[in-house]
Amino acid sequence: MRKKYWMISLAVAFITFILGTLLFVTIDSPSPFIGALVVAFLLFEIIVYHLFGKEKQNNKLP
16 A cells, blocks of 8 residues: 555554544533543554555556
8 A cells, every 4th residue: 555545544543633632621521531542443443444445446447
C-alpha cells in the first residue's frame, strides 16, 4: 500500500485518539486513554481495510 494511505490512516487515528480522550475525560470514564486508544485503533483498521480494498479494486479494472 502506498505511503500516502498510511499517513492518512495514522492522521485520522491520531485525531480520533485526541477527540476520544477529550470525550472520555468529559464523561468521566474510569480509563479514558484505553477507551480512546481502542476507538482510534478500530478506526485505523477500518480505514486501512477500506483503502486496501479500494486499491485492489482499482488494480483489477482494465
